Amino acid sequence: MKANFDEKRYISEREFDAHMAIVKDWTNSFIRDTGEAPTYYIRTFGCQQNDRDSELAAGILEKMGFRPGASPEASDVVLFNTCSVRANADNRFYGHLGSLKPIQKGERPLIGVFGCMMEQDIHVNAVKRTFNYVDFILGAGAARVLPYAISQTLLSDGAKRNTIDLTDWRGLGDDTSLPVWRADPHRALVTIMTGCNNFCSYCIVPYTRGREQSRSYEMIVEESRRAVERGAKEIMLLGQNVNSYGNDLRRRGKVDAPTFAKLLREISRIEGLWVVRYMTSHPKDLSDDLIEVISRESRVESHIHLPLQSGSDRVLRRMNRRYDSAHYLDLVRKLRSARDGIAITTDLIVGFPEETEEDFEATLRVMEEAQFDAAFTFLYSPRVGTPAADWYDESQQEIVRERFKCLVEYQNECSLASNKKLEGQVVEVLVDGMSRRDETILSGRTHDDRLVNFPGLLMSSFTCQEWSSNEVFVPHEVNRGDVVQVLIESAGMYSLEARQIQND
Ligand code: SF4
Structure with a gap:
């Protein structure tokens, strides 16, 4: 190191x-x-x-x-x-x-x-x-x-x-004063803290990014406000564990340092903003105050990414995650009852060193109960310098790959079922731009962060002659960063297919 x-x-x-x-x-x-x-x-x-x-x-x-x-x-x-x-x-x-x-x-x-x-x-x-x-x-x-x-x-x-x-x-100095070149002007990434104190036994981040350091509340709000004034519709608040925002300041004696719940509420009230997102949340630090903000503030995304990593309490202890499966499921229940239709996504690691069949089945049981709307699934890979790297046993890899396949298949069913619920619904989408594969298809994200594709052209490349249909609304003035209404026509595991309808 x-x-x-x-x-x-x-x-x-x-x-x-x-x-x-x-x-x-x-x-x-x-x-x-x-x-x-x-x-x-x-x-x-x-x-x-x-x-x-x-x-x-x-x-x-x-x-x-x-x-x-x-x-x-x-x-x-x-x-x-x-x-x-x-x-x-x-x-x-x-x-x-x-x-x-x-x-x-x-x-x-x-x-x-x-x-x-x-x-x-x-x-x-x-x-x-x-x-x-x-x-x-x-x-x-x-x-x-x-x-x-x-x-x-x-x-x-x-x-x-x-x-x-x-x-x-x-x-030295706060990033607020630095020039920023945003690839997507309608989306502003705003760092609220750097580093991590958690030392999950598989993770290299605390060694590479150092200990938690929260940025000043005022500067984060100012940076977010300025981004919205310049056209950002979406703010993404970033930190390795956003839920512990301010803890370092409180430890250093600033007892009244604002919490993440307060920060999120303040930013969600910026006029002109469509959605505020945040990542990543650690289950051990997700407070009732934050759930309250998620339930009340309509501009806070209708989605939370809450990494589970494993459903086995034994593995969670070895990962040094400092919560158990019961606590995690309790959070899922609270979130689902706090905000109707909230999408809950997660990270899962398969094949953590010495994971047994029972451990893996415990993960499947938590997945069954939580019904994640989507998940990022990973095969454990050892990171030199972390405790878990010393426990790694390569001879287990064949069985680990089988477990991985089984877990991905189950999650794919859940993701598809979750997306299917939107079929026939009209939803709002923040337009990101053209699909990479087809210039006549636009893509964007819903408030709950689902990927949606729909026929259309960006304003700069639009010509009326090419797009004159009575059946499909012609998106005369669609730009990156516009919020448009679409009707979801069909759902896949990873995305939704839609058509644009006239905004009111
Ligand atoms: S997994 Fe996340 S919470 Fe755990 S040490 Fe890494 S960055 Fe910190």
Whole structure:
């Protein structure tokens, strides 16, 4: 693991501005020489917290004069924002990084790597040793160090640029003042806290992101308000465990620090907002106050993602989750009676070390009772540096795969049954954009976070002649970020098919 978080070195706000200015001078001279702005490309792996960090990195790059590039190969700066939660993301990162090697022969881009993997010595050393064409590495959530990293790289000897290791550096100051470049202007990701204190025995996050740190209540509200003023219809509040928001402040003596319930209520009352979402909730910290807010505030999403992980109390203890199946099911009952039709989704891990058939059956029993509307299901994969990695037994994998198949089949039935309940109903959908596979299909999300596809064209690509039918309402002015009404015509396991109807 990397150095203790207390031993980090810091960049002040004044230094941040000074390094921004150095890079801005460089981009200005680049534009003078070439007639074009230098370009950047960011490849992001992992969770929405990483998406948010990439938005900040992009905002900083834009402010320094860079513009988005079409591909890594065609860009002047390439950044990788890494994730260490699952082995799959590690491997994909190394694959993408390796694929940049051939272009090192010619005019090479400046390459930087940041994110959770760069908080682990094993990956830091692997990058430095095997991919020595990487110019700099930063830790997780280190957007404020980016201008320093780029200025140091530009000032270093161009013929032989060793990887500059800035993984022990952090920036001082609140993210509210940083520029943000949002890929989806109608959706604002807002970090409310970083780090985690829970130390689930399978999870690397507390080691890579450090301990819980809540952002200031006022700054979160201000950032959310500003995002809505600029057109955001959806706010997504982010934290590893949003339900413990403010606990660190209370531990440090600020006894009246606001809770997550208060924060969620305040944000849900911002005029112009359609929905506020939040993730992730930990069952041990889900309070009655929060359930009250979920039940009363109509702009709070009609959905909660509440990771169960396992239905076996023995496994939950070994995972260090600090709740049992009875507590979890009690929460499910409270939530379902607090808000009519609320969708409850979850995470499940199959094959945690020494999981027995009885443990697995206990998980199925909880699933039967909870009737999850959807679930993210994972085969346990050991993460070096976590306690559970030492308990891993590869010889069990065949039986674990059988269990996984059985669990996925059951959940698929539940997901389909849940989606089927919406057939024939008119629901509102926040339009995200065109489907990737078909330009004549739009996709969006319901208030309870279900994916909906329906025929239509975005305003920018719409022509009347192509779309004149008496049977289907022609969506003359559909844009990304519009809220439209659709009639659900058919349901699948993962999405709903619909047609748009005239808004009142
Ligand atoms: S709550 Fe557990 S699983 Fe979630 S980030 Fe913290 S340690 Fe990891």
